[in-house]
Amino acid sequence: MAQRIERTNSIQDPDAADGFQGYKFRIVLLGEAMVGKTSLLRRYTENIFNEEYKQTIGTTFATKDVETRDTQGNVRQVRLSIWDMGGQSTYRELRRQYMKGASAAIIVYDVTKPETFMAMNNWFESFREVCPEAPVLICANKIDLTDKRMVPQEPGLMLRSWFQAEYYETSAKTGTAVADVFSKCAEKLLLNALKGSKNPLT
16 A cells, blocks of 8 residues: 655645545644654554654655445545644644645544643644534544553543544554554545545545
8 A cells, every 4th residue: 555754844735646546535633742643643654663752843744545445345445645733832823724624633642641631622623613524533542551541541432422523542652543543534534425525535
């Protein structure tokens, strides 16, 4: 499956003229700095994990082509363009530009840092302002750090109910549930597109 990861200052579709014939969806990764957004992205697209933290400057994107089945069991070609948004407040306006027209959002918090959980509603509301109907998925990340965990599962399940969102407990380090998050996102977006969603190809 084709994949790449790049840094960019442009919001132009990186795959606009490559001849891909399947469904294209743009997903944004949101959340506070250091919650593991880039690590999730790299685990999914490259199957690697780097212990060393490197701050995302502005925005990074990666693409991955996947096969997703529709309700009749037919295999459809789907390309996910996944945009990793820098979590620092200085990038607020840049993030807003990138969120416009996004097909879905994956909002991430770190289970060892309660303050990142407390910020989830702000991220959700910011996304809803520009994409009121797009699906949202929640990642409670770094569950491998069991001895440092401070946000139990129950608050995450409450978020799932409040946001009407899919909820996953993930670890970019071990790979736990990472592929599940993106596979579910691709499935939801494909089904929405086939039902006649307003923006089937993004």
